[in-house]
Amino acid sequence: MKDDIARLAAETEGRLVARRRDLHRYPETAWTEFRTASLVAGALAAAGYEVRLGGEAVRRESMLGVPPAGELEAHMERAAGQGGDPSLIGRMAGGLTGVVGELKCGEGPVVALRFDMDANDMDEARDDAHRPHREGFGSVNPGAMHACGHDGHVAIGLGVAEVLAAIRDRLKGTVRLIFQPGEEGVRGAGPMVDAGALDGVDYLLGGHIGFQARKTGQLVCGTDKFLATTKFDVHFTGVPAHAGAAPEQGRNALLTAACAALNLHAIPRHGQGGSRITVGILNAGQGRNIIPPNALLKAESRGETTEINDYVYSCARDVVAGAARMYGVDYSITEAGRSVSGGSDPGLAARVRRIAEGMPFFRPSWIVDSVDLRGSEDFAVMLAEVRRQGGAGTYVMIGSDLASGHHSFHFDFDERSLVPGVELFVRCVLDCMALPTRVRG
Template identity: 30%
Template sequence: MGNLKASVKKYEEEMIAFRRDLHQHPELQWEEFRTTQKVADEMDKLGIPYRKTVPTGLIAELVGGKPGKTVALRADMDALPVQELNEGLAYKSLEDGKMHACGHDAHTAMLVTAAKALKEIQSDIKGTIRFIFQPSEENAKGAKAMVEQGAVEEVDNVFGIHIWSQMPSGKVSCVVGSSFASADIFTIDFTGRGGHGAMPDACIDATMVASAFVMNVQAIVSRETHPLDPVVVTIGRMDVGTRFNVIAENARLEGTVRCFSIETRERVKKAIQRYAEHTALTYGATAAVDYQYGTLPVVNDEKDALFAQKIIQDSFGEDALLQEPPTTGGEDFSYFTEHTPGCFALVGCGNPAKDTEWAHHHGKFNVDEDAMKMGAEMYAQYAYNYLNN
């Protein structure tokens, strides 16, 4: 354990430099070609064999000196279509309208550093460590594609990390049970009958229909789901109308559903369909609902989460362990735990002195880089302890 901590500390400057390089050159989902190659170059230096996945991403394997199980470590790599607002930052994004606004650059750098530390004790490792560098997390499709390309075949356990600006630097959380919510997307098209704005009696106003639905749909949360079962239904976009004096014939709404229960998820889906159809019927319009399943909830295996909590306390002290409440944010890490046991940890990076408490996906998001060595060590310690203990 001490050797891994010392190794991570030794590589800290390299880790920060690697992260800053990725931050300056952000790549959106399925476009992470440069990032994938940068990781491949590091694996080549270490002599760790790997294969690239399609179209982007990489899976590497470190085979220990003794036989044993296989544990997988996952880091995501994609950036967001967000304009960086961190003026004066030496490593500010060089890509207009693109930014690592969620910390995936830090995840990638931390996992590369963990690979370096584990390589130094390869002969002592009982089993195999698989490093999964995943593309396209932000659209919830990358993990599924990696699973389809064999990322968790013959894997006994999987562990992932997300840097977390809502938690203070120096704290790590890995809760038992629900961690991230499911994240679904729905689109509703209301069709009425358009016409002149001065003659509403001859029309069916799609604006009225869509507005009524937006106001009514929150009753699903307040009246059709259990009050102790968290659910979010958000309408994030509404496209309706063409001109000030034209009554709209069509309206399109786009929204998302977040929850922690598969049963609740199905209930909400059916309710959205019912609310849309009945609201449209009330006004004489029609409704077409397209509901797309996104990620499953991330639910940490109890045994694995407690195992991770012990590592946090042993590595960083009892005060470092935090029980962060579940978030209704989505994480496609759930596609990995759908196939094999595992858990997902949060590493705090919020530091007011360094202005790193901005929300994820904000243009001023940044990472307290002092927290990255904790993330790299968590990756390495989890894999080593799982295999050797």
């Protein structure tokens, strides 16, 4: 079977590259992945998977940071015009763009793999030094770019689906492939967990191209110290007035937001671990001679543990409330995303290492047991749910030479990493299926 897997994975190479480039050309940001999700659902169904999408895959009530209804409808129309399946797109109305594919192969563990689908909110470089532009697969969608490799993740996920379907008679257990929207902004995992995507899962695998594995042939087998985070928007509402004739009649929302921004960054650090607070956007005012009646502040808190993040976010809410009282303005806080802290199971990461050491692509001296993420990823929400049920999970990083850093408008990765990604995940599924069931019975 070992040689069969390597051969089957290698046979997907042309399709992997073509899919990756197609997805790169048509990127979709959080909760608007209608084309991507419809193509994923169609491919899974064609391969023999039971497919859940729409409200069966995403709990609407748990969604955060969802675009307005009109914007979602426009993205649905665009997706259909760019080759998405209209019948499947219609089932995802409202941004319900998660997809779950399941392959049931008798008694045995439930092994889940998660692949994120969304792009970044940014424009892609349009110069000949940038390979996607030079070779004709750069983004055609304004304000959206696959600058983090999720196009490669989806391509790998569909390659895994194809290979596992080809060897399904050798599988013992259930494979569950989770294609997640809204990883950017940590929005998509929670609603999929709440919809039951992780129910009964014994072993969970996820991962990323590049990030802290920036050499083709490198592999990180486990990831620790996912930072918990809360993304939040604050709307301040004051009172406009003539800035020269009657400034005392106004209530200045701009000064309120500025006061809050400064004092948010003055929140004391936590003694039990790392903490972060960042104001990333502050928009305010209507004209130079008008007391500003409105302001929008977008910020995030982070913590090395969920408890530390909760402390920072609680302090942030107090700071915002205090600034509003000082200037006599109203305010509202809306959460736009959240994730918890966590890390990989060392035992499962060790099994990934053993598998990778048997694959010629990964250089033995470049296989790393574990790294600290030092950032946030809502895969941690899925890890926490599987661990709560008694299961285990790990998050790998597949090495790739990068043209530029993640979230850069020149980002691109080495497509030679796609086939080994498929082979590695397929071998991990087979390895996990030989382990005891942990969650049920």
